[in-house]
Amino acid sequence: MKRILITGGAGFIGSHVVRLFVNKYPDYKIVNLDKLTYAGNLENLRDIENAPNYAFIKADICDGGLMDRIIADENIEGVIHLAAESHVDRSIKSPMDFIHTNIIGTVNLLNAAKKQWQGKNHGRFYHISTDEVYGSLESGFFTEETAYDPRSPYSSSKASSDHLVRAYGHTYKLPVVLTNCSNNYGSYQFPEKLIPLMIHNIQSEKQLPVYGKGENIRDWLWVEDHARAIDMVFHKGKEGETYNIGGNNEWKNLDLVHFLCDLMDKKLGRGKGESRKLISFVTDRAGHDMRYAIDASKIKKEIGWEPSVRFEEGLENTVDWYLKNDAWLEHVTSGAYKEYYDQQYKNR
Numbered sequence: 001m002k003r004i005l006i007t008g009g010a011g012f013i014g015s016h017v018v019r020l021f022v023n024k025y026p027d028y029k030i031v032n033l034d035k036l037t038y039a040g041n042l043e044n045l046r047d048i049e050n051a052p053n054y055a056f057i058k059a060d061i062c063d064g065g066l067m068d069r070i071i072a073d074e075n076i077e078g079v080i081h082l083a084a085e086s087h088v089d090r091s092i093k094s095p096m097d098f099i100h101t102n103i104i105g106t107v108n109l110l111n112a113a114k115k116q117w118q119g120k121n122h123g124r125f126y127h128i129s130t131d132e133v134y135g136s137l138e139s140g141f142f143t144e145e146t147a148y149d150p151r152s153p154y155s156s157s158k159a160s161s162d163h164l165v166r167a168y169g170h171t172y173k174l175p176v177v178l179t180n181c182s183n184n185y186g187s188y189q190f191p192e193k194l195i196p197l198m199i200h201n202i203q204s205e206k207q208l209p210v211y212g213k214g215e216n217i218r219d220w221l222w223v224e225d226h227a228r229a230i231d232m233v234f235h236k237g238k239e240g241e242t243y244n245i246g247g248n249n250e251w252k253n254l255d256l257v258h259f260l261c262d263l264m265d266k267k268l269g270r271g272k273g274e275s276r277k278l279i280s281f282v283t284d285r286a287g288h289d290m291r292y293a294i295d296a297s298k299i300k301k302e303i304g305w306e307p308s309v310r311f312e313e314g315l316e317n318t319v320d321w322y323l324k325n326d327a328w329l330e331h332v333t334s335g336a337y338k339e340y341y342d343q344q345y346k347n348r
């Protein structure tokens with residue numbers, strides 16, 4: 001399988017996956033398909049955009065006919081599907097965007113792959129999903145056997161797409177594989193998510209909105225460790241299987257925000273405790289899941305993956321990246337990258 005379609009490759013995790021595949025597999029053809037929504041940004045991929053084994057296609061996965069044509073014309077042998085609406089708060093305000101992209105978009109890709117690979121001896125459809133499909137934990141960990149209990153429009157749309165991917169595997173024998181991962185952090189994450197939002201607001205001395213009492217718990221994973229896991233599952237994962245991916249790294253939101261404040265006080269030469277004064281406890285997210293935690297023993301045992309970056313080290317690296325890349329931050333928040341896109345791609 002050397003002709004790979006990566007959807008959502010201009011987003012946060014997708015850009016790390018595209019970069020890894022383009023650099024590691026010079027004999028593959030990597031096609032990045034992305035609609036470039038507010039969350040998709042080609043500046044994330046400037047360093048590899050001219051690589052001979054890389055191509056970008058601006059397209060919406062909600063257009064089924066177009067997905068059929070792209071997968072056939074590009075003779076795609078493997079799909080790594082990351083394109084999605086990904087932000088829980090947005091799903092609470094506008095669920096329909098999530099239904100369209102995450103459910104219908106996924107089915108369009110499944111149909112296109114099914115048509116393309118029928119009667120052929122190849123194909124792999126890899127769906128990138130989330131631990132949020134399992135609901136909220138009081139104790140213990142999510143395993144691959146945990147019953148689905150999605151509780152937000154975002155997680156419900158991802159759960160639907162997971163079920164559809166498995167159904168295509170079961171009914172049509174489409175060669176599928178799935179992973180469900182915990183919260184990622186690192187460079188190129190759109191600053192609406194907790195960590196980049198807090199870094200940005202601490203830097204610009206804006207309020208730090210902590211939902212509820214800040215007691216909710218998330219398991220954080222370095223995004224490049226997730227990209228490495230995706231590479232390993234794509235190549236070594238068993239057909240029809242699901243693997244959970246996590247960092248074994250649980251943090252209460254408020255502890256995490258305190259950690260970031262103290263780290264950034266040092267980086268910015270502020271007095272100890274200065275940034276913590278910006279914290280503001282705001283109205284909780286509706287239906288806010290209390291705790292996520294992953295048991296990743298299956299992927300460790302069967303595929304040999306392990307997280308490699310300690311959280312404190314990864315977080316410092318992330319803070320340094322955001323402080324160094326304020327032009328990127330300015331571009332993605334103002335939409336200025338759209339002009340860049342127009343210049344780069346108008347004649348292709």
Ligand code: NAD
Nearest residue numbers: 008010011012013035036037039040060061083084086184
């Ligand atoms: P993101 O929001 O940063 O990126 C999503 C990308 O998908 C963007 O480039 C966007 O332009 C593209 N996209 C959206 N709608 C599209 C459409 N209709 N057609 C084509 N492209 C479209 O998301 P992310 O955080 O990088 O997440 C990527 C995937 O990983 C998602 O499927 C998400 O559910 C999953 N995931 C994310 C996390 C996390 O912590 N961020 C954890 C586990 C799983």
Ligand code: DAU
Nearest residue numbers: 086087088130131132182183192193194209210211216253
């Ligand atoms: O668990 C995997 C999921 O992680 C992914 O599937 C999602 O795509 C990704 O967005 C993420 O979802 P969360 O809702 O956990 O991430 P977010 O960064 O939005 O919020 C993390 C926690 O911080 C959550 O408990 C809500 C809280 N929060 C978030 C924001 C944006 C705040 O307290 N204040 C904020 O301003």
